Amino acid sequence: MLMQTEFLADIVNHLPEGMIVMDTERRIHYLNEKALHMTGWKLGDTVPYCTYCQEREVNDGENRCILTADEPIPSFNSHLAVYEGLEEFEMSLKKLMIADRTYYVLRIRQPVKxxxxxxxxxxxxxxxxxxxxxxxxxxxxxxxxxxxxxxxxxxxxxxxxxxxxxxxxxxxxxxxxxxxxxxxxxxxxxxxxxxxxxPEIVYDIGLEKSLRQAVKDWRKLYQIEIFLELALDKEQELDPEKQLHLFRIIQESITNAVRHGKATYVSIHLKTYYQYVFFNLYDNGNGFLAEGCSKKGLGLKHMYERCKMLDGDIKWLSKEGGPTRVEGFVSLVKPEGERESELNDCR
CATH class of the missing domain: 1.10.287 (Helix Hairpins)
Known part of the structure; x- marks a missing residue:
């Protein structure tokens, strides 16, 4: 015997995770009780983009939400604007076709501890x-x-x-x-x-000046065109250790673009947004298959691990023939229990 529709609806309504159905304009058509309690959103409201996707550099025609990509990641942690400010969620998205119309089922839950x-x-x-x-x-x-x-x-x-x-x-x-x-x-x-x-260059003169000097060196060393844009909040600086890790991530990206991708042009963008520093790098190189790339090569693994260390994330968006985009963010907030002495350990 098939379960009646109202029973299924009741089950979904009492799931321990928030379930939201939205259209391509991100307008809410359904949300269960958990989603209502977690977010304060209502039917007809527009689901905001998470803090990560708000700052993404997107191409013409590309959906800003990273979970709607052709090859989406299974789940993603970021912050959403809810009725009490910003809240961190683990999110996943499923595309549905109903009567020739596209809908998305957004699942949200608190990060599991x-x-x-x-x-x-x-x-x-x-x-x-x-x-x-x-x-x-x-x-x-x-x-x-x-x-x-x-x-x-x-x-x-x-x-x-x-x-x-x-x-x-x-x-x-x-x-x-x-x-x-x-x-x-x-x-x-x-x-x-x-x-x-x-690493002293970052410790001594800071991330911004270090990057500007490094870009001059990279232009001379690799004989390529590099564009740098920085919009960093002077009042919300990363501590020196985090600046060093972010510098290494960008340094590794440039090295990969030139040595492996044979790029002749690279753009670097950094921007402070709330308690995060977002970074976005683009190159016109040969590209590569980006699926599972955080597990490929020591350099990429170190980039991924550095971001995770700083309560952030990193994504590679590329295909064979290029171009390649590396985007991600790191947190300005010092993780609980982080040792003050760690700064001196690597000096």
């Missing part, structure tokens, strides 16, 4: 310690490059300058000239490598 989430948090702490150790090692290597290898190469370069003045043979002068060119390029390479390794 259980044994699995505690295990995930423990994993994040382990990742954080690993990344901090990596930063400390990068600093050590950068110091070695600058203080020892760089100085030694520079001493050899100066010695060749002195030898050059005492050589009259044109053939040996030509050889010496070539050697000095190689030494000069080696010094430039050491300088660039040291800049990419050392």
């Amino acid at each position: 259980n044994e699995n989430s505690e295990r995930a948090r423990f994993h994040e702490l382990l990742v954080q310690e690993t990344l901090l150790a990596q930063e400390a090692e990068r600093k050590r290597i950068a110091r070695e490059l600058h203080d020892h290898i760089g100085q030694s190469v520079y001493s050899i370069f100066l010695g060749l300058e002195v030898i050059k003045q005492g050589i009259n043979d044109e053939k040996y002068q030509h050889h010496l000239f070539n050697m000095m060119n190689v030494m000069e390029k080696t010094l430039d390479n050491i300088k660039q490598l040291t800049k990419s390794l050392r």
